[in-house]
Amino acid sequence: MIKFVVSRQLRLLPGLLSVFLVLLFISLPQPGIADEHQKVEGISNKNPGADLWRNVRQRDQELLGSLKSNSQGSSQVKSVDSKMLINQQGDLWARFRMEQLIKYGMMSLGGILILILVFYLLRGRVNIDGGLSGNMVHRFNSYERVLHWVLALVFLFLAITGLTLLFGRTLLIPVMGHELFSVIASSSKEGHNLFGPIFLVSVVLMLIRFVKKNIYAKGDLTWLLKGGGMIGKSHVTGGFFNMGEKSWYWLVILIGLLISISGLILVSPNFGQGRVIMELSHVVHAAGALILIAVSFGHMYLGTVGTEGTNESMRTGYVDISWAEAHHDRWAKECHEKQLIVSAEQYAKLQGRNPINSEDSLSLEKNQ
């Protein structure tokens, strides 16, 4: 009997469940109906202050249009820009940053990398005619190399953190999401602000150390006209630094100082600079940094895979005399005259290696 009642109730269960679901569905808000209802009886909740602000903005634009500069009102607050109600240039700056700087910045850096890749695929590594001799000549001392690498490492750190801040919204947020990016952006900003002044110090030390050797001299223009040997087949002459290296040096010094000063203006907003100066500083800082980063790709390429024997100079301080003759013939001649060339065996000893079985001896044997 009990079994019969239970089985009957179980048969009723699907029906009861269906009724329950129908009731549940009816009780839920119906979006289609609600939208239609709102469309019919929607009210216009207009902000009474909106017209006032629109008029103020319109007035400022008219004043700007009639070349009367940003309109100045009166205020009891005595601080920078406190008399300016709306900074029209702020909109211009924000639009420039979002619509032009980021877009063209990414295109430029990407374009340079593609150009370098295409150049490498077409031209390959620039080798020394006749190969390396194994005989070396001293080019940079320890201090100069340390200075170069401090500047290079700090520059790389600043470039990575700076590009994270500039392109992060466009490139990184879609990949990693807002939460992780906020952590990375915060740390990038702190790191960027901290290392910026170290970059300035390195640039100044670099200026002091290498300025004498980087003053343009006779023959530099010829180097430029022949594209550093890339155009035509004739040999291009060069001193301790050639025209390309001198130009890179001055670019680093001048743009480096420019981005350092603009960076200091941005990082210390409490010295009375207004919004306009901050916006201009930001544009100068970002544009200068993008130029320097783009050209640094070329420098890194030529210093590593692009040219045979170049990276030795900033690694060990010595270069092969054949490399010097190929790229800096006037300086190489001086080295010959002053008898500054050391043999592969002497060089191995100077580097603290066993001359027998050392890489230099082996490469020398290969060349011979």
Place this chain on the structure above:
Amino acid sequence: MIANLIDGLLWNISLVVFAVGVSWKMLSIIFAKRPVDLSVARASSIPGAIKTVFTRFKPAAGMASRIQMKIVAGYMFHLGLFALMFFAAPHVRFLDNEFLGFSWTAMPHSAFIISAQFAFLGLLMLWLYRVLDPVSKLISTTGDHVASILTFVVMLTGCLALLESFSELRLLHRFSVELFLIYFPFSSLMHTFTFIPSRAFTGAWFGRRGISS
């Protein structure tokens, strides 16, 4: 889970390894058996020991011009790091809350930034010199490079977490400190503690023989 591990168990383990390791090393150095000096002492060894601890802060006259960069970078790094460790506001607060129960005046934010910049520039220069100079390169071990890189990472993660807005960055800094503390007793980082007895020992030896050092 990871936060609990870093703030709890790993922190305690690193502190124990650091304390036991440093104590064991120092005691083993101090109580190491040394050959007895049978010569007649010309002077007391104590003034020589004390004097040498301080005179070694200044480079030897004949060496100074050749190691200018290392001297400047060395002082920049060590003084900067000292200021960061003991006078940075978050560290003063941390030492007060976790260990000491009292505090002292922390340096202002701008001084913190300048100290950090000094320390970073000094450390970078010293490490690059170690890598680039053939003699320094030869006498450097893997352990020396690990010590330099670990110190750099600790400083960097600390400065990145400066805003104190993200617990992830604080945890990253703390984790790097824990690795540093565990590595400390087994590495050349021990010179933080050994430089005083080392100088004193040399000074005492010279003092006993009447040599001015």
